[in-house]
Amino acid sequence: MNDYTKTTVIVGLGALGMLYASQITAALGPDNIYFLGDRERIERYRQTPFSINGKPFSFQIEDCTKVRPVDFLIVAVKYGALSSALDTMSASVGPDTTILSVMNGIDSEEIIAERFGREKVLYCVAQGMDAMRFGSNLTYTRPGTLCLGTRTEGQESRLRDLTRYFDRAGISYTVEADIVKRLWGKFMLNVGINQTCMAFETNYSGVLAPGKPNDALIGAMKEVIDLSKKEGVGLSEADMDFYINLIKTLSPEGVPSMRQDGMARRYSEVEMFSGAVRRLAAKHGLPVPVNDMLYEKIKKIEAAYPSLPHES
Ligand SMILES: NC(=O)C1=CN([C@@H]2O[C@H](COP(=O)(O)OP(=O)(O)OC[C@H]3O[C@@H](n4cnc5c(N)ncnc54)[C@H](OP(=O)(O)O)[C@@H]3O)[C@@H](O)[C@H]2O)C=CC1
Numbered sequence: 001m002n003d004y005t006k007t008t009v010i011v012g013l014g015a016l017g018m019l020y021a022s023q024i025t026a027a028l029g030p031d032n033i034y035f036l037g038d039r040e041r042i043e044r045y046r047q048t049p050f051s052i053n054g055k056p057f058s059f060q061i062e063d064c065t066k067v068r069p070v071d072f073l074i075v076a077v078k079y080g081a082l083s084s085a086l087d088t089m090s091a092s093v094g095p096d097t098t099i100l101s102v103m104n105g106i107d108s109e110e111i112i113a114e115r116f117g118r119e120k121v122l123y124c125v126a127q128g129m130d131a132m133r134f135g136s137n138l139t140y141t142r143p144g145t146l147c148l149g150t151r152t153e154g155q156e157s158r159l160r161d162l163t164r165y166f167d168r169a170g171i172s173y174t175v176e177a178d179i180v181k182r183l184w185g186k187f188m189l190n191v192g193i194n195q196t197c198m199a200f201e202t203n204y205s206g207v208l209a210p211g212k213p214n215d216a217l218i219g220a221m222k223e224v225i226d227l228s229k230k231e232g233v234g235l236s237e238a239d240m241d242f243y244i245n246l247i248k249t250l251s252p253e254g255v256p257s258m259r260q261d262g263m264a265r266r267y268s269e270v271e272m273f274s275g276a277v278r279r280l281a282a283k284h285g286l287p288v289p290v291n292d293m294l295y296e297k298i299k300k301i302e303a304a305y306p307s308l309p310h311e312s
Pocket residue numbers: 011012013014015016017036037038041076077078079081084085086088102103104126127129130131132133256257269311312
């Protein structure tokens with residue numbers, strides 16, 4: 001089978017799902033890429049006009065119960081939806097399927113590996129994109145990069161197959177020597193920027209300027225540096241500066257995915273960020289007051305949502 005006929009399936013028709021589907025379709029055509037849905041989603045999506053940068057976006061969607069195992073599977077849902085996504089994707093996973101999670105946080109790969117087998121899961125960190133989804137409309141100017149790596153012996157050929165496919169699909173990637181450090185570096189950024197933008201209801205310029213949000217950004221990231229040392233990962237302030245500089249390359253009016261959730265009154269990934277920091281910090285007896293403050297602020301915002309919103 002050549003790389004043009006490899007089949008890719010995406011779980012999560014949101015910001016990143018649309019971003020990668022459109023890139024793959026533009027390079028390789030629409031035939032071998034589709035989204036997975038249950039009956040309700042398929043019906044709902046058929047009645048919804050989707051767009052990317054103002055242009056209509058069309059896509060294939062298949063009933064998740066009626067599909068066969070595929071070559072590549074991209075998991076692109078929010079943290080709260082991961083457990084349902086595992087059910088959605090189960091018929092698409094066979095012994096040769098390679099699974100990639102573009103989710104933020106430090107544990108989605110572990111959760112997926114527990115269900116489907118660790119040999120199938122390559123590690124991935126999605127960074128540098130300025131994707132913003134409001135409703136069914138995605139805008140972006142920077143598609144970012146997927147940082148890839150392995151943590152299980154014997155995955156070299158899976159990684160080689162994937163990078164060959166990405167070369168043809170025009171998806172930017174790097175292969176990381178230390179994927180755990182990369183995962184934690186991005187986690188540190190999200191714990192800072194995503195939570196601060198949501199908690200203070202602001203955008204990148206509001207967080208980067210001197211003031212309380214900026215203090216929270218730096219404080220929350222420094223707590224992750226301390227935690228990373230306890231966990232044997234060893235992030236440094238140089239890593240923090242690298243990630244803050246990355247945010248400075250994005251549009252000052254832009255907002256991260258978590259603030260997009262807040263604006264749409266969707267429950268956020270707070271458990272994947274300060275929730276995880278607090279759980280790990282408790283294990284080490286490490287105080288994390290900035291993350292405690294952000295956690296409480298975000299929970300309070302969510303508690304004031306008018307009614308249970310739909311996930312999208
Ligand atoms: N947006 C960004 O710029 C970046 C995001 N990330 C991370 O990537 C992950 C995805 O984020 P993002 O793309 O923004 O998320 P979105 O909220 O834009 O999209 C997630 C989509 O998943 C769908 N979904 C939920 N459950 C299921 C299911 N069981 N089966 C099929 N579809 C499902 C939802 O659709 P429905 O409406 O039908 O429920 C929703 O549209 C997150 O972990 C985020 O932190 C990482 C880097 C950048």
